[in-house]
Amino acid sequence: MIAIEEWKIVHIPDKPPISPDQQPTVNIYAAVIDPMHAHTIVRKLNKVAPLETLRHVKRVLKQKLEGKTQLSVMLCLAHQNGTQLGSMPDDVCEIINSYQLSVFTTKVCKFPALSKEEWIEQCKLWPTSYHPPTYNIEGITGFSEDDKNVVLGFMRLAVDMAKSDHSQVVNAAVIVDPLSKQVVAKACDCVNSCPSPPKESSSDSSTLKNTSPPFSGVSCLYPWKWAEQESSFPWHPLRHACIVAIEESAERDKKLFPEESKNEILSSSSSMIRCCSPAKRQKTDNVVDEEAVEDLSKTTRPYLCTGYDIYIVWEPCTMCAMALVHQRIRRIFYAFPNPTAGALGSVHRLQGEKSLNHHYAVFQIMVPKTCI
Numbered sequence: 426m427i428a429i430e431e432w433k434i435v436h437i438p439d440k441p442p443i444s445p446d447q448q449p450t451v452n453i454y455a456a457v458i459d460p461m462h463a464h465t466i467v468r469k470l471n472k473v474a475p476l477e478t479l480r481h482v483k484r485v486l487k488q489k490l491e492g493k494t495q496l497s498v499m500l501c502l503a504h505q506n507g508t509q510l511g512s513m514p515d516d517v518c519e520i521i522n523s524y525q526l527s528v529f530t531t532k533v534c535k536f537p538a539l540s541k542e543e544w545i546e547q548c549k550l551w552p553t554s555y556h557p558p559t560y561n562i563e564g565i566t567g568f569s570e571d572d573k574n575v576v577l578g579f580m581r582l583a584v585d586m587a588k589s590d591h592s593q594v595v596n597a598a599v600i601v602d603p604l605s606k607q608v609v610a611k612a613c614d615c616v617n618s619c620p621s622p623p624k625e626s627s628s629d630s631s632t633l634k635n636t637s638p639p640f641s642g643v644s645c646l647y648p649w650k651w652a653e654q655e656s657s658f659p660w661h662p663l664r665h666a667c668i669v670a671i672e673e674s675a676e677r678d679k680k681l682f683p684e685e686s687k688n689e690i691l692s693s694s695s696s697m698i699r700c701c702s703p704a705k706r707q708k709t710d711n712v713v714d715e716e717a718v719e720d721l722s723k724t725t726r727p728y729l730c731t732g733y734d735i736y737i738v739w740e741p742c743t744m745c746a747m748a749l750v751h752q753r754i755r756r757i758f759y760a761f762p763n764p765t766a767g768a769l770g771s772v773h774r775l776q777g778e779k780s781l782n783h784h785y786a787v788f789q790i791m792v793p794k795t796c797i
């Protein structure tokens with residue numbers, strides 16, 4: 426039995442973390458102002474130079490110098506390497522002249538802080554505002570001991586599945602309904618029709634088999650492997666563990682809700698509508714009410730995998746990660762990163778892709794070595 430303490434659940438955020446002291450900056454023009462005129466100057470500047478891209482940056486910097494309060498105001502953006510004032514808008518120059526301000530250049534952070542640590546670091550340059558991230562998904566900000574045990578139990582199941590075929594390690598996926606804590610579907614990779622590994626003594630050392638890197642049977646690590654295979658060694662391009670598990674989940678729904686074929690048509694057409702162009706979507710939005718479909722899922726057949734979690738041994742490739750977007754998966758837990766093709770933090774970060782119409786929460790589960 427593996428001690429729970431050795432396992433760790435780590436949230437994979439929407440954006441890659443930036444070391445607080447290495448955040449991107451932009452140059453700005455600023456000037457020290459008389460506190461008496463601060464209100465008027467800021468009001469005028471907000472009008473003529475609103476700085477839409479720097480809304481997180483405060484207009485005024487307040488400093489204590491030799492017991493006195495000194496106010497500096499951000500005037501406008503400056504060129505990265507220039508200190509010449511030629512590029513400054515006329516309206517801003519007018520303010521500078523009328524209040525006889527002496528202008529200097531300085532740096533402010535380009536993007537809003539994603540963490541308190543980043544924010545503290547930002548304010549060393551120039552004050553910014555910080556809004557802690559809010560998530561709609563329960564369980565994202567911390568797991569109770571019970572939740573953690575449930576989560577780790579399902580990941581352990583996935584890991585056991587991945588190594589159950591002793592000839593080759595594959596990827597494995599387990600879809601779970603977190604409310605009932607029951608497995609909805611589970612599957613391993615079904616890409617390789619020749620599951621046995623190549624023999625060391627093989628006389629033909631030039632074959633791809635003999636030069637295969639470790640974990641060469643894990644589909645999501647090598648999503649383009651099907652294109653390299655010869656016909657005698659077929660590698661299915663689509664049957665990655667996630668996709669097979671989704672198929673199994675759909676089959677289960679069909680069996681459990683045989684009378685609801687109409688709903689199935691509604692659901693699948695709704696799914697297609699969301700993939701259509703905005704113009705098409707507008708036309709058809711009235712046909713399928715999204716809320717109605719979601720209401721339906723509470724009492725009858727679930728809408729795809731809405732509200733479900735998935736446990737995957739390796740971080741999914743882009744194809745699998747997109748399939749899970751379409752399926753409306755709620756949370757994804759994976760054990761090992763996928764440095765070659767991972768879509769949830771390693772190479773891409775689909776959970777932070779604003780243009781997508783569904784976002785899941787992503788966690789990596791650190792598996793103790795004794796379990797691998």
Ligand SMILES: [Zn+2]
Nearest residue numbers: 645665742745
């Ligand atoms: Zn995949």
